[in-house]
Amino acid sequence: MTEETSRTWFVTGASSGIGLAVARAAAGRGDNVAALARTTAALDPLVERHGSRVLGQVADVRRPADVEDAVARTLDAFGRIDVVVNNAGYGLFGAVEESTDTQARATFETNVFGVLHVLRATLPVLRAQRSGHVLQGSSYYGRIAEPGVGLLSATKYAVEGLTDALVPELEPLGIKVTLVEPGPTATAFLSNLAVADSIADYDQTVREVQKAIGELPPETFNAPDRVAAAMLSVVDAERPPRRLVTGNFAVKVIREALESQLAELEAWKTTALAVDDVLVAS
Ligand SMILES: NC(=O)c1ccc[n+]([C@@H]2O[C@H](COP(=O)([O-])OP(=O)(O)OC[C@H]3O[C@@H](n4cnc5c(N)ncnc54)[C@H](OP(=O)(O)O)[C@@H]3O)[C@@H](O)[C@H]2O)c1
Known part of the structure; x- marks a missing residue:
């Protein structure tokens, strides 16, 4: 990238995993990066390596003022800001009933309201520029759910829903939006997972899924650097997708879910359309 074509990235959750990999990749190719983390210690190596191209900033996405200050700096x-990576997030594991109200609300605070805080703070800048690209941190759990991930999926489905509205709201203003839906990725995500207290009745469902996730072969987990490279290629694309799915595992389970939804829509078509008949008749 030349001086003229280099971009400025605004990356949340840049202390580890996918966020750190994106920040590293963008800075590595000569772009400017505002790297946000809850502590700057994790950003020190990045700042040391890339100097003034990386601006490390302390911000908790649950606090709008933190994010607004980071935008100002x-x-x-x-x-300017060219690419917003709305990546910070964490998981909650447990049956829907097992998850406490405090745990559920805390997950929404970061994964949904954190995303909203970042949008409200950055979109005025992108609108004024009439350009930019927002990468929304979703997951394959934003497209499917299984026992134990109900609350995590609820947060990611929320991000998917608001983003489907955001895309046509921002398109006329010159701003692109892409949902990033990684499959299992080798980050600290599983070790940072909040886990609800268990109820024995869910041992055959939730605990079995928990066990299965724990037994996934290491090769199921994609390298965060590869996910970051896919995200950079989307930002570089002339016509980026609305959804970027990464990894064979995610592609497979999302395809299966879509096929099953289409099959069910078809199987229940008569009942669905009978509602129209009633309307016409009345
Ligand atoms: N790994 C996977 O298998 C996977 C799959 C699909 C989607 N994802 C999504 O990818 C995103 C990144 O996760 P990861 O896999 O890279 O996990 P990670 O290594 O645990 O990174 C999560 C990042 O989010 C930050 N964060 C959490 N709560 C925050 C808050 N309130 N304010 C600011 N930063 C906060 C963490 O900062 P601290 O260091 O301060 O905690 C950390 O930098 C998440 O949205 C996750 O849902 C991950």
Whole structure:
């Protein structure tokens, strides 16, 4: 990238995993990166390596003021924001009934309201520029759910829903939006997972899924650097997709879910359309 074509990235959750990999890849090719984390210690190696191209900032996405301050400092340093990576998030594992209200609300605070805080703070900048690209941190659990991931999936489905509205809202303003739906990725995500207290009645469902996830072969987990490379290629694309799915596992389970939804829509078509008949008759 030349000076003229280099971009400025605004990356949340840049302390580890996918966020760190994106920040590293973008800075590595000569772009500017505002890297947000809850502590700057994790960002020190990145800043040391890339100097003034990386602006490490402390921000908790649950706090709108933190995010707004980070946007102001990014504009002071780099003058613009081209790519927003709304990546910070964590998981909650447990049956829907097992998850406490506090746990459920806490997950929404980060995974949904954190995303909203970042959008509200950055979109005025992108709208003023009439350009930019927002990468929304979703998951294959934003397209499917299974026992134990109900609340995590609820947060990611929420991000998917608001993003499907965001795309046509921002398209006329010159802003692109892509949902990033990684499959299992080798990050600290599983070790950072909040886990609900168990109820024995869910041993055959939730605990079995938990066991199955624990037994996934290591090769199921994609390298975060590869996921980051896919995200960079989407940002570089002339016509980026609305959804970027990464990894064979995610492609397979999402395809199966879509096929099963289509088959059910077809199987229940007569009942579905009978509602129209009643309307016409009345
Ligand atoms: N790994 C997977 O298998 C997988 C699959 C699909 C989707 N994803 C999604 O990918 C995203 C990144 O996760 P990851 O896999 O890279 O896991 P990770 O290594 O645990 O990274 C999560 C990042 O989010 C940050 N974060 C969490 N809560 C935050 C808050 N309130 N404010 C600011 N930052 C916060 C963490 O910061 P701290 O270091 O301060 O905690 C960390 O930087 C998440 O949205 C996750 O749902 C991951």
